Amino acid sequence: MYNIILINPPVYDFTYFNLWEKPLGLLNLASAFGADERCRVHFIDCVPERLKKKSEYDRGAGKLTGVRTDKPECFKTIKRNFHRYGIGIGELEERLLKIKSGIKPGEPSAVLIGAMMTYWYMGAFEAAAAARRVMPQAAVALGGIYARLAPEHAGRSGLFDYIETGFDVFAIRENILKILNVTAPGCGRSCGSLIPAYHLLEELNNSVSLATSTGCPYRCSYCASGVLYPRYSVKPAAAIVEELSYYKTALGVKNAAFYDDALLYKKEENFYRWADEWIKTGGGIDFHLPNAAHASMIDEKCAAVMKAAGFKTVRLGYEFYDKKKQDAASGGKVSGAVLKRAVANLKKEGFNAGDIGVYILFGHPACDIVETANAVDFVFDCGATPGLSLYSPIPRTPDAEAVFAQNPEILSEPLLQNKTVFFQLYSGIDYGQYYDLKTRIQRLRSAG
Numbered sequence: 258m259y260n261i262i263l264i265n266p267p268v269y270d271f272t273y274f275n276l277w278e279k280p281l282g283l284l285n286l287a288s289a290f291g292a293d294e295r296c297r298v299h300f301i302d303c304v305p306e307r308l309k310k311k312s313e314y315d316r317g318a319g320k321l322t323g324v325r326t327d328k329p330e331c332f333k334t335i336k337r338n339f340h341r342y343g344i345g346i347g348e349l350e351e352r353l354l355k356i357k358s359g360i361k362p363g364e365p366s367a368v369l370i371g372a373m374m375t376y377w378y379m380g381a382f383e384a385a386a387a388a389r390r391v392m393p394q395a396a397v398a399l400g401g402i403y404a405r406l407a408p409e410h411a412g413r414s415g416l417f418d419y420i421e422t423g424f425d426v427f428a429i430r431e432n433i434l435k436i437l438n439v440t441a442p443g444c445g446r447s448c449g450s451l452i453p454a455y456h457l458l459e460e461l462n463n464s465v466s467l468a469t470s471t472g473c474p475y476r477c478s479y480c481a482s483g484v485l486y487p488r489y490s491v492k493p494a495a496a497i498v499e500e501l502s503y504y505k506t507a508l509g510v511k512n513a514a515f516y517d518d519a520l521l522y523k524k525e526e527n528f529y530r531w532a533d534e535w536i537k538t539g540g541g542i543d544f545h546l547p548n549a550a551h552a553s554m555i556d557e558k559c560a561a562v563m564k565a566a567g568f569k570t571v572r573l574g575y576e577f578y579d580k581k582k583q584d585a586a587s588g589g590k591v592s593g594a595v596l597k598r599a600v601a602n603l604k605k606e607g608f609n610a611g612d613i614g615v616y617i618l619f620g621h622p623a624c625d626i627v628e629t630a631n632a633v634d635f636v637f638d639c640g641a642t643p644g645l646s647l648y649s650p651i652p653r654t655p656d657a658e659a660v661f662a663q664n665p666e667i668l669s670e671p672l673l674q675n676k677t678v679f680f681q682l683y684s685g686i687d688y689g690q691y692y693d694l695k696t697r698i699q700r701l702r703s704a705g
C-alpha cells in the first residue's frame with residue numbers, strides 16, 4: 258500500500274467570498290488515486306467552514322469568516338484588515354498525526370498541496386511546513402494554479418520536493434508514483450469515469466463546482482486561460498449528465514457552479530447536448546456561472562436552454578467600455594451591441610437584472626476610473642447588473658508581463674498580485690474611488 262494525503266491549504270486574504278469554489282483539482286486527483294486499490298487516500302480540507310446565513314447556505318455560496326491576522330510588510334499601507342481563513346496549524350498537525358499513525362513503517366507516502374491564487378501561497382507554505390514537521394518521511398509536492406504560474410517562486414521556498422506544473426490528473430498521478438517508486442496501476446486512464454471525490458469533503462455547503470471543459474478559444478491579454486490550458490477540450494455529454502445526476506441523488510446538493518472558461522463555445526456540439534439530456538432527467542439543481550460566459554454565444558435558443566436547464570446565476574464578460582480595448586485586449590469576444598443582445602435574450606426567457614451580472618475590469622492599467630464608470634452605466638442601460646472585477650496581474654499573461662517590466666517586485670512577490678492590493682498600489686485609483694463606484698452600483702441596483 259501507499260498513502261496520498263491531499264491538503265487544501267488555509268487562505269490568507271483581505272476577504273474571502275466563496276462563489277461555490279471547491280478544490281476541484283485536488284478532488285479530481287483524489288479520484289484518480291482512489292481508483293488504484295493499493296492507495297490509501299486522505300483529504301484534509303483546511304477551509305471546511307459551513308456557511309452561517311441560511312440564505313447563503315441555501316444558495317451554496319457566501320462570505321467566510323476569517324481570523325484577523327498581521328499584515329505582511331508589503332501590505333502595511335493598505336487600510337484594510339487582513340485575515341486567515343481555515344483551521345489552525347495545531348488542528349492541521351493533529352490531523353496529519355492521526356493519518357501518520359495509520360501508516361505502516363516503510364510504506365511510501367506523499368503529501369500533495371494544491372494552491373489556487375498566486376497570492377494565496379502563504380497558506381500552501383504553512384501546510385507544507387506542517388507536513389514536513391509531522392511526516393518527515395513523506396514527499397511533499399505542490400500543484401494548482403500558483404504552482405503552474407509561479408513555480409520559480411514556489412521552488413525558492415525550499416519547502417517542496419516536487420512542483421507539478423501540469424494539469425492532467427493521470428499524468429500527475431504517474432509523476433507522483435515515480436517519486437514514490439511505485440509502479441503505475443494497470444488500469445491507467447480507464448479506472449472508471451472521473452468524478453471529483455466530493456465524498457472526502459466534510460462540508461459541501463449545499464453545492465459542488467464542476468468543469469465540463471478546459472480552456473478557451475480566446476486569448477485575452479489579461480487572462481491565464483490559454484497559459485493554463487493550451488487546448489480547448491470538453492467532456493462527453495453522457496459523462497456530464499452522469500456527474501450531475503450523482504450530485505443530485507448521492508450528494509443531495511441543490512447547487513452546481515460551472516468553472517468552465519468557455520461553457521458555451523461550440524454550443525451545438527457541447528452545451529446543448531448535455532443540457533438537453535439533463536432537462537430530460539427532470540433537472541433539479543440550480544446552476545450558477547461564476548466564471549463569465551461569452552455574451553456572443555447567447556442567442557434566443559441558448560437563453561431558452563439555459564433557463565430550462567436550471568441556470569439561476571449568469572455572469573457575462575464585458576471588461577472594457579472602449580471598443581478599441583475590447584478588440585485589442587479581449588480579441589473582439591464582446592462589444593456593446595453583443596452584450597445588449599445577450600441580455601435581451603436572457604430577459605426574454607425570464608432572467609431578471611439581478612440574475613445577470615456583467616463583469617467589468619477594474620484597475621487594469623489600460624482603464625481609468627472614468628471609463629470604468631461609463632462601462633457601469635452602459636451595463637445598467639442594457640438591463641443587467643455590473644460587477645467590478647478587480648484586476649490582478651497574472652504571471653505569464655501579456656498584460657502582467659508589461660506590469661512586471663515596470664514593477665519587477667510584483668513578479669518576485671506574488672502577494673502584490675492580490676486584486677485588493679494591486680489597484681491601490683499601482684493603478685492610480687484609490688480605495689475611495691473604488692468605494693464610491695461600488696456604492697453607486699449598489700444604489701442604482703436597489704433603485705432598479
Ligand code: SF4
Nearest residue numbers: 473475477480482518
Ligand atoms: S474569453 Fe474569458 S476565459 Fe477566454 S481568454 Fe478571454 S477572459 Fe479568458
